[in-house]
Amino acid sequence: MNELEFKTRAYSDPGDTRPDFLAASQASAERVELLNAVRQLDAQIRNTLTEVSASELLAARLKRLPAIDNASNAVTPPVETGKSSAYWKTKPWLALAASLLFAVGLGSTLLPSSPSAADMAFHDNLIAHVYDEEPQYGTRDSISWEEIDQVLADNGVKLLKDERILSMRIKFINNCGLPGRGRGAHLVLEGSEGSFSVFFIKGPGVQSAFDIVDERFSGRITPLGEGDMAIVGEKGEDIGDYQSLIANNVEWQI
Amino acid sequence: MSDSPVLNPSKKQRYETLVDALYQDVFRYAFWLCKNQALAEDLVQETFLRAWRSFDSLQNDKAAKAWLFTILRRENARLYERYRPDLVDIDDMPLHDENEQSSEQEMDRGLLHQAIMELEADYRDPLLLQVIGGFSGKEIARILDLNSNTVMTRLFRARSKLKDVFGVEDPAEPDDQEDEALNPKEQL
Numbered sequence: 001m002n003e004l005e006f007k008t009r010a011y012s013d014p015g016d017t018r019p020d021f022l023a024a025s026q027a028s029a030e031r032v033e034l035l036n037a038v039r040q041l042d043a044q045i046r047n048t049l050t051e052v053s054a055s056e057l058l059a060a061r062l063k064r065l066p067a068i069d070n071a072s073n074a075v076t077p078p079v080e081t082g083k084s085s086a087y088w089k090t091k092p093w094l095a096l097a098a099s100l101l102f103a104v105g106l107g108s109t110l111l112p113s114s115p116s117a118a119d120m121a122f123h124d125n126l127i128a129h130v131y132d133e134e135p136q137y138g139t140r141d142s143i144s145w146e147e148i149d150q151v152l153a154d155n156g157v158k159l160l161k162d163e164r165i166l167s168m169r170i171k172f173i174n175n176c177g178l179p180g181r182g183r184g185a186h187l188v189l190e191g192s193e194g195s196f197s198v199f200f201i202k203g204p205g206v207q208s209a210f211d212i213v214d215e216r217f218s219g220r221i222t223p224l225g226e227g228d229m230a231i232v233g234e235k236g237e238d239i240g241d242y243q244s245l246i247a248n249n250v251e252w253q254i
Numbered sequence: 255m256s257d258s259p260v261l262n263p264s265k266k267q268r269y270e271t272l273v274d275a276l277y278q279d280v281f282r283y284a285f286w287l288c289k290n291q292a293l294a295e296d297l298v299q300e301t302f303l304r305a306w307r308s309f310d311s312l313q314n315d316k317a318a319k320a321w322l323f324t325i326l327r328r329e330n331a332r333l334y335e336r337y338r339p340d341l342v343d344i345d346d347m348p349l350h351d352e353n354e355q356s357s358e359q360e361m362d363r364g365l366l367h368q369a370i371m372e373l374e375a376d377y378r379d380p381l382l383l384q385v386i387g388g389f390s391g392k393e394i395a396r397i398l399d400l401n402s403n404t405v406m407t408r409l410f411r412a413r414s415k416l417k418d419v420f421g422v423e424d425p426a427e428p429d430d431q432e433d434e435a436l437n438p439k440e441q442l
Contacts, residue, residue, distance in 0.1 A: 008406070011413045042385075050282060052285045053278060054294075058298065058299075063269075065299070065306055066306050
């Protein structure tokens with residue numbers, strides 16, 4: 001093995017353990033010195049390349065991917081509107097429009113689009129936020145509708161005064177910072193299983209609706225009009241019911 | 255709410271074992287490709303998501319690392335190659351216990367870190383695959399879709415460029431013809 005070949009192989013792969021290379025490395029003191037120097041350099045390179053490390057949460061997030069992906073690919077039943085058939089009989093044009101909307105909605109659920117990595121990161125941040133904020137729920141005696149209006153307006157959204165919503169206990173309202181998405185309105189109401197959160201986040205958001213996956217909570221993140229709406233409640237809560245209720249009473253302010 | 259189909263437990267367990275075994279190396283490769291911690295984590299997440307979706311196609315777990323690295327390279331090209339912000343600050347990098355390092359060693363490490371950052375992608379990529387991935391020259395050639403001689407030449411040049419940081423003896427430079435003539439029977 002000539003000098004050029006030896007040097008080239010030493011620099012290309014200083015950890016080469018093939019017999020011809022090892023034998024060649026012992027052919028002269030200069031070669032021994034060169035190989036030692038390159039191996040020392042390589043150790044420094046290795047240390048530098050491996051000193052970066054992922055955050056501790058990354059592995060946990062990666063392990064949750066199958067569950068989130070699985071949930072996002074499941075077929076979601078259409079939202080129950082609560083209107084009787086007699087109602088549609090009196091408004092056939094509305095029935096036609098509803099049928100079209102239903103077909104579009106069904107099509108979108110039968111052709112699932114899985115959440116992107118950014119959507120999943122948003123999912124994780126949202127769940128973490130719910131856990132963080134939970135101690136604040138219900139700590140105030142009452143929250144006025146004016147305050148709710150103001151916080152929602154700050155986030156470009158308006159919630160209509162639906163009778164059923166008005167009858168529910170409002171436990172929390174706040175402008176919240178949501179990593180990766182700026183801020184959003186966080187509203188908490190009393191559900192049948194405990195508190196449930198409603199988030200409104202204006203601006204381009206998730207690619208398509210997908211379910212919340214968590215040991216404790218269930219819910220759904222849904223693109224809605226000018227932004228996203230997310231509902232997060234205790235497992236067992238009828239999230240679909242609240243989703244319909246809120247979605248039917250929301251107006252984005254452009 | 256939707257009724258989620260039940261995940262196959264053995265498949266999920268196999269996937270989680272793979273995550274535990276490989277996520278740090280995959281992250282390190284992502285980091286040195288895109289030079290940004292947050293983008294790297296996004297890349298890794300996208301990589302494992304795509305891996306999960308085609309997990310049944312992975313017949314041999316020993317091939318998993320090369321498979322993941324290949325997916326990651328494609329994702330990086332697809333998502334981030336056009337957006338390559340210089341956001342990396344060496345001071346922000348997680349380093350080992352500084353008390354264990356002399357100031358001279360820290361300086362060397364900082365210089366080397368910067369030198370690796372500044373390596374042209376053609377030279378850095380095979381070096382990352384060799385050092386972080388532990389791949390052989392043939393495997394690197396397959397991943398990068400290059401011939402083996404080119405890979406070895408690029409590895410040679412990568413280390414040659416980095417040697418200046420530590421003042422290692424200047425090696426002779428193989429030219430293209432030498433690439434082909436370089437030990438053809440025993441490449442890699």
